Amino acid sequence: MRRRAETARDVDLQWPTGLGIALAMASGRVLAYRRGVPRPVVAAPRWSSGSAAGRAAGAVVDAGAVARWLTGQLPAGQYHGLVIGSPHGAALHLAAALGVPWLPAGFELSTPDVAVREQGIGSTAADNTAAAEAGELGARAILAANPDVAVRQVYDPVWRGWSASAAAYSVVRWQRLPAAYRDWIAERLRPGAPIIVTRDVGRWATVAGPAGYAFQLGSRASGLLPDDYHDRRDAAVLGERPADSDGERSVDRGLVEDLRRFAAAHGHPVRQVLYRHPDVLSGAVADLYREWLRSGNRTGNRLVVECGRLFDPWHVVRAGLVPYWCEHPLRSAVRAVSWWLAGSEPFTAVDVLPEPPGVTLPTTAPLAEWEAVAAFATRHSLLDPRCVRAYPAGAVPAHHATQVLRSQPPDLPYLPHLEAGSALAGLAGRGQTDGLLIL
DSSP, X not given: OHHHHHHHHGGGEEOOBSHHHHHHHHHHHHHHHXXXXXXXXXXXXXXXXXXXXXXXXXXXXOHHHHHHHHHHTSOSSOBSOEEEESOOHHHHXXXXXXXXXXXXXXXXXXXXXXXXXXXSSSOOHHHHHHHHHHHHHHHHHXXXXXXXXXXXXXXXXXXXXXXXXXHEEEEEEESSOOHHHHHHHHHHBOTTOOEEEEEEOOEEEEEEOSTTEEEEESOGGGSOOHHHHOOTTSOOBTTBOOEEEEOTTOOOHHHHHHHHHHHHHTTOOEEEEEESSHHHHHHHHHHHHHHHHHHTTOOOOEEEEEETTBOOHHHHHHHTOEEEEESSSBHHHHHHHHHHHHTSOOOSEEEEOOOOOSSOOTTBOOHHHHHHHHTTOSSEEEXXXXXXXXXXXXXXXXXXXXXXXXXXXXXXXXXXXXXHHHHHHHHHTTTTSTTEEEO
8 A cells, every 4th residue: 555655646756767877877786796895875866747736746857966866876986987978788888898987968757748649540740749849848847947958858659559658758968067977077087087978979850949949759769760750741840840950869069068178177088989870889899898808818709689778787797798789679770780790700609688669660670580680699599588478569677687697607707997098999990880980
């Protein structure tokens, strides 16, 4: 009864969500385990939702509190670097190899009110405009309380009727370095420690609203393109037609410039890793891991293909695995990892953890294609049975990846951490890969 009562009270509360939050928490875990220190326990910030009942409660989003909570996930001590930027599983694996924290450049908020539309297939211009107006209403409160952020409302009608949180969510991006990040850099980074910014420079069509707000129809999670969401005969939303813009997972340019100025004033060089599509960075970091393992007289021949929120950087490092991360369980992602495997030296073992999308789309990779990925192994191939049972319409908890990977035997002693300069040089050596740029 107590749990039910608490759940009822929490209906109009929300907290930071999204892939970036999951990655930041995983970063704190891998650093604590590797250093052999307790993991910090910090309560997540919560506030009233954007619903009518939530707005009546009075509390609003505090982006500064989110930043403090994120840095609070990191174990105490000094660090010889930092990775910050777009949420990407390979960026987290890069940070784990370097032995440094990973922090996001923004966070997501669930906006279920925006997803409440008439039931049915498809999305009309009226639906899209209503979603944009509902998103703007919530964004105004966020922007009023947080002048240093920008808000993008994402509405993807493909997921309507299955998951309100997947169909509609806000992306809150910092336009300036938050105070908690500044304090952490000033106090916890060793002199001269580099800061690496990973930036997703993919593009998507958006409609600009009031200053600091933009509306995005559709998302990369569906495997569709921006034009697939817009009816060219009636594409106006909020009275405007969509224009080409950066993607929802990009890093705000204002944040990058503010970080460069602050880092320069404190003696920290800033390097950037730009990628046009997530698969490009995944392949480059996987190659980097293999070279790192082989430099320590390890085989580097055991591959784990992760997907979505099914990842665990600690057990990858502990077991001496090569990680390849797929953003979504799409045909395009499976095609990318297949081409990468075809061009790589064969792996003796390939374990695949395909995250069930929860709904079947024409762009969703069928299990047969995931099986083909595992079949690249020369000795041992495994398509995780629990993922198979749930795929594609079910669900698998994120901690399942930890349960699977902890069964891998440890590869001791642990390798020394990679040095940032050599890691970036290794990534730059793959500059011929279309869509990857090291600055």
